[in-house]
Amino acid sequence: MSTLSLTSAFTLLLKRDMTLAYRRRAELVNPLLFFVLVTAMFPLGIGNDPKLIEAVGPGVIWVAALLAALLSLDAMFRSDYDDGSLEQFMLSAHPVSILVLAKVLAHWLVTGLPLFIAAPLLAVLLNIPGDAIPTLMLTLILGTPVLSLIGSVGVALTVGLRRGGVILSLLILPLYVPVLIFATDAVKTAIVGIPTTAQLSILSAMLVGSLVLAPLATAASLRISLS
Amino acid sequence: MVADLTRVSGRSRFRDKTEDNYIVHRIVTTTAVPTATFEARSLECIRDDRVLFDDLCFTINPGEALVLEGRNGSGKTSLLRIICGIRLPESGAVLWEGEDIFRLGPEFHEHTAYLGHKDGSKQDLTPLENLRIAQGLGKAREDITLEEALEQVGLYGFEDVPTRNLSAGQQRRLAIARLLVTDAKLWILDEPFTSLDRKGIEQMERLFEGHLQRGGMAAMTTHHRIGFKEEVKLVRINLSEQ
Numbered sequence: 001m002s003t004l005s006l007t008s009a010f011t012l013l014l015k016r017d018m019t020l021a022y023r024r025r026a027e028l029v030n031p032l033l034f035f036v037l038v039t040a041m042f043p044l045g046i047g048n049d050p051k052l053i054e055a056v057g058p059g060v061i062w063v064a065a066l067l068a069a070l071l072s073l074d075a076m077f078r079s080d081y082d083d084g085s086l087e088q089f090m091l092s093a094h095p096v097s098i099l100v101l102a103k104v105l106a107h108w109l110v111t112g113l114p115l116f117i118a119a120p121l122l123a124v125l126l127n128i129p130g131d132a133i134p135t136l137m138l139t140l141i142l143g144t145p146v147l148s149l150i151g152s153v154g155v156a157l158t159v160g161l162r163r164g165g166v167i168l169s170l171l172i173l174p175l176y177v178p179v180l181i182f183a184t185d186a187v188k189t190a191i192v193g194i195p196t197t198a199q200l201s202i203l204s205a206m207l208v209g210s211l212v213l214a215p216l217a218t219a220a221s222l223r224i225s226l227s
Numbered sequence: 228m229v230a231d232l233t234r235v236s237g238r239s240r241f242r243d244k245t246e247d248n249y250i251v252h253r254i255v256t257t258t259a260v261p262t263a264t265f266e267a268r269s270l271e272c273i274r275d276d277r278v279l280f281d282d283l284c285f286t287i288n289p290g291e292a293l294v295l296e297g298r299n300g301s302g303k304t305s306l307l308r309i310i311c312g313i314r315l316p317e318s319g320a321v322l323w324e325g326e327d328i329f330r331l332g333p334e335f336h337e338h339t340a341y342l343g344h345k346d347g348s349k350q351d352l353t354p355l356e357n358l359r360i361a362q363g364l365g366k367a368r369e370d371i372t373l374e375e376a377l378e379q380v381g382l383y384g385f386e387d388v389p390t391r392n393l394s395a396g397q398q399r400r401l402a403i404a405r406l407l408v409t410d411a412k413l414w415i416l417d418e419p420f421t422s423l424d425r426k427g428i429e430q431m432e433r434l435f436e437g438h439l440q441r442g443g444m445a446a447m448t449t450h451h452r453i454g455f456k457e458e459v460k461l462v463r464i465n466l467s468e469q
Contacts, residue, residue, distance in 0.1 A: 012363040016352070023351045084345025091311055092364035093337030099364075227314045 009094040010102045017106030020079075031072040032114040038064040039122045050127050057126035058136065058187035065115050065140065066176050069147040070169060072111040076103065076152060077159045077222070086159075090226055096219035104152045104215070112144035128191065135190035135200075139183035142203040149214035150175045156221035179206060262325035264288050265310075265413060265444060270319035272305050279305055280466055283319070287413070292435070292445040292459060297466030303448040304344070304417055306466065310446055311341045311415045337366045340411035342419055346402040350391040354382055354401050357390060358408055365409030376407040381430060395422040403431055406438075414438060416447035429454070 021028055042060045043053050080086040089099050119140050123133050154172040158164030186199035263286035271281035279302030287293050295303045308314040310321060312328050312335065321328045328335040348357045358373045377383060380400040382393075390398060399422050406414055414435070420428045432454055435445060439459050455461065 009363055012360060016349075016356075016360050019356070020349060020351055079349075082345075083349065084343055084347035085349060087313060087341065087343055087345070088347040088361070088364060090313055091336045091339060091341050093333050093366050094364065095333055223313075227308075 006094060006098055009092070010098055013099050013102035014106050017103055018109065021106065021110045027075070028110050028114075031068040031111045032118060034071055035064050035068040035115050036118055036122065038067070040125060043125060043127075054127045054129075054191070057123070057128045058132075058184045058191070060126060061119060061122055061128075061136065062139075062143075062180055062184050062187075065119075065144060066147060066173075066180060068115060069111065069144065069151060070172065070176075072107070073148075073151040073155050073168065073172070074165065076107050076148075076155045081159045081225075086222065087226060090223065096222065097215035100152065100156075100218045100222070101215045104148050104218075107152075108145050108148040112148055115144060116140045128187070131193070132187055132190040135196055136187045138200060139186050139203060142200065142207050143179045143183045146179050146203075146206050146210050147176060149210040152218045153214055153221055156218045156225060158225075159222070160225040179203070182206075262322070264324060266322040266325075267310065268320045268322065270306070270309060270321070271317040272302055272309060272314075273317045274302070274305060281318075283464075285462060285464060287444045287446060287462065289412070289442040289444060290439055290460060291462055292439055292447065292455070293462045293464065294453065295446070295448040295464055295466060297468075301466040303466055307341075307343075307415050307417050307446060307448060311339055312336065313341075338411055339413045339415060340365065340406045340409055341415045341417075342402055342406060343417045344421075346398050347405070348390050348398060348401055350389070352390060353387050354390060354393070354404070355386045357401060358404060361405040362408040365411060368408055368410045371407060373408060376404045377401075379407060379434065380404040381427065396424060396427060399423055400427065400431075403434065407434070412443050414443065414445045414447075416445060416449075418448055418450070420449055420451050 039060055042056070046053055046056070077086060080089070090096060092099065116137065119136060120133050123136055128136065151172055154168050154175075157171065158168045161167065182199045182202050186196040186203070189196045189199065265287040267283060267285050269281075270283040272279045283306070285293060295306060297303055305314060309316045312321070312332075315329070323331060323335045323338065326335075347361075348354075349360075352360075354377060355373055358376060362368075362373065374383075374386065377386060380403050382397060382400055382404065385393065385397065390401065393401065399419075403419060416435075419431060419435075423431060428451060435447075436455050436459060439445060439455075453461070
């Protein structure tokens with residue numbers, strides 16, 4: 001199989017998923033709305049202590065982003081499983097991991113990227129200083145793809161179960177914890193004004209690692225779910 | 228050709244062994260027997276602790292169609308899923324030109340097209356978009372356009388209607404059109420005539436016949452009595468009697 005047809009299969013599937021997402025755009029707003037509402041409610045609940053809000057701000061944004069990602073995960077393979085498209089992917093002339101990568105990228109573009117775009121606004125709402133906002137954005141652009149990639153393995157394992165929601169959360173959330181710890185720590189360090197190279201390097205390493213390994217694991221999990 | 232390929236792969240696989248020559252020699256002699264294009268070797272399938280079939284052997288060669296018969300729950304769908312490589316048999320092997328299909332992976336799948344209980348079409352896309360994806364996932368056939376494939380299954384004029392607006396029979400026809408747009412030699416069909424009208428069934432039989440006459444192969448289950456022409460060789464297996 002030549003590289004050319006691999007790339008064309010990748011772009012074909014990416015385009016397909018983006019078209020499908022566009023035709024069901026009402027469903028796309030859900031994770032973003034969840035993210036914005038949760039972070040907007042926090043200052044109201046905590047009260048008017050700017051120092052306290054600033055202290056919890058990075059954590060609130062990241063926990064909300066994490067839960068929003070979890071909320072949207074199930075949709076990644078659900079409809080393809082239900083209508084039999086997933087079987088067709090398994091039986092395609094291309095490696096399944098390439099197709100999985102295209103699907104995860106499409107999923108991130110419609111669920112992860114909007115969070116990244118909305119984040120600066122919410123950062124202001126949570127009293128995060130302007131100097132730390134670029135770091136917050138960096139952690140989000142490095143971290144949210146990791147959430148989608150790791151999540152894809154869990155979804156692939158639970159897509160055959162009728163009520164996989166709880167199992168999915170139990171399976172995936174522990175794996176999300178390292179991303180949460182290093183991302184919030186990076187933002188907190190940036191607020192204090194200390195360089196954040198270490199945390200960002202670790203987040204980048206996580207991204208590269210999951211980018212290489214997650215599609216393979218997802219492809220294998222899908223094979224188990226379908227057989 | 229087949230023996231040559233096997234010899235090359237055999238040699239590289241056993242390169243580190245000291246008895247290199249002996250092993251290569253043995254492989255050549257075993258593959259010198261003409262291999263069937265598709266072969267199932269003593270397949271066993273167990274579902275919920277019940278043995279559906281065991282020691283099931285058959286071959287499919289170009290121009291032949293395997294027709295599976297049997298009661299509901301006798302394992303027809305399970306066997307088809309084993310043939311196409313979605314499901315693993317409990318024991319036994321499935322071979323394509325003498326090579327295990329699970330080792331071949333995508334190299335085997337470019338020769339197959341599977342039509343299962345579920346159509347595998349996206350409801351939100353148009354028939355044309357669905358076919359384009361099906362073609363991109365497989366090895367595209369050069370001598371037919373997507374519109375021609377739609378015309379052959381009687382969906383001319385429905386190119387741009389969302390698939391969800393098509394009737395059940397029309398959606399089945401779209402799924403069959405998917406078989407036509409790739410260069411697959413082996414068609415694996417699970418109840419392909421579901422929800423088709425009588426004329427549609429005849430039309431699809433002619434399509435399957437054409438595929439077999441071009442040197443294609445098919446493995447199918449159906450409760451419908453198939454009306455293929457005399458020259459098509461049908462291999463019937465009744466799973467209820469296994």
